[in-house]
Amino acid sequence: MTVSAGIILAGGQARRMGGGDKGRLILGGQSMLDRVIDRLGPQVGRMALSANGDAARFAEFGLPVLPDTVAGFPGPLAGVLAGMDWAADLGASHVITAAADTPFFPTDLGSRLREGARRAGTPIALAATIEEGRLVRHPTFGYWPVALRFDLRQALEDGLRKVVLWTDRHGATSTVFPGDPFFNINTPEDYMQAERIIRTTAE
Incomplete structure (x- = not known):
């Protein structure tokens, strides 16, 4: 049995980057999506x-x-749902999600989210960081039980769109990661910063 399946959320429309698929942007000679994979x-x-x-x-x-199975482009939760349905067919119990525009996320993301959910006794764990003394959640990076897919589908069909509104209903815990590993590329300036990070780490 596959315990966890991975879902890369690549459905954003990248308006601030001029449109298209951000995951196909080349960073340091490699596509961003390849880096996430x-x-x-x-x-x-x-x-x-x-x-x-x-x-x-x-x-x-x-x-x-995996395309959305809920009409109207309802956002990342629709991607989570599509992933849950796909994973259920594989016999997986959970999915771990990552965003396609965030190339530096932790290589121990899955294990730490799983452990966070286990320790908290909750079904869902979301990645988080501490920024200026404040907890900031990164809800596109999460650990989600496939068993909640029917509840999620109903919530989306009822009009819910904000990720944390649904996860809070289920007592989601936040797993804190150090630093800023969830830096994502939304603008040309972000892209240039990511290039600088890659050059610095390669030196």
């Missing part, structure tokens, strides 16, 4: 991409592409 792959049994539109544009990555 390299980080998440060793942490899970199987992986898939959550994305709408023509799946053929992701053919080079060799992963299943």
Whole structure:
């Protein structure tokens, strides 16, 4: 039995980057999506991409592409739901999600989220950091039980869109990671900063 499946949330429309798939941007000679796959792959049994539109544009990555199953582009929770449904067919008990525009997330993300959920006795764990003394959650990085997929589908069909509103209903815990590993690329300035990070770490 596959315990955890990995879902890369790649459904954003990248308006601030001029549109298109941010995951296809090249960072340090490698696509951002390849960097995410390299980080998440060793942490899970199987992986898939959550994305709408023509799946053929992701053919080079060799992963299943999961479109939303709820109409209206309701956001990342729809990607989580599509991942849960796919993982259920595999016999997986949980999915671990990561965003396609966040190339430096921790290589121990999955194990720490699982442990966080176990210690808290809660079904869901979300990644978090401490910024200026304040807890900041990163809800696209989470550990989600497949068993909640029916509840999530109903919530989406009822109009819920904000991730933390749904996770709070289920007592989600926050697993705190040090530093700023969930830096994501939303703007051209972010892209240049990511290039600088890669150059610095390669030196």
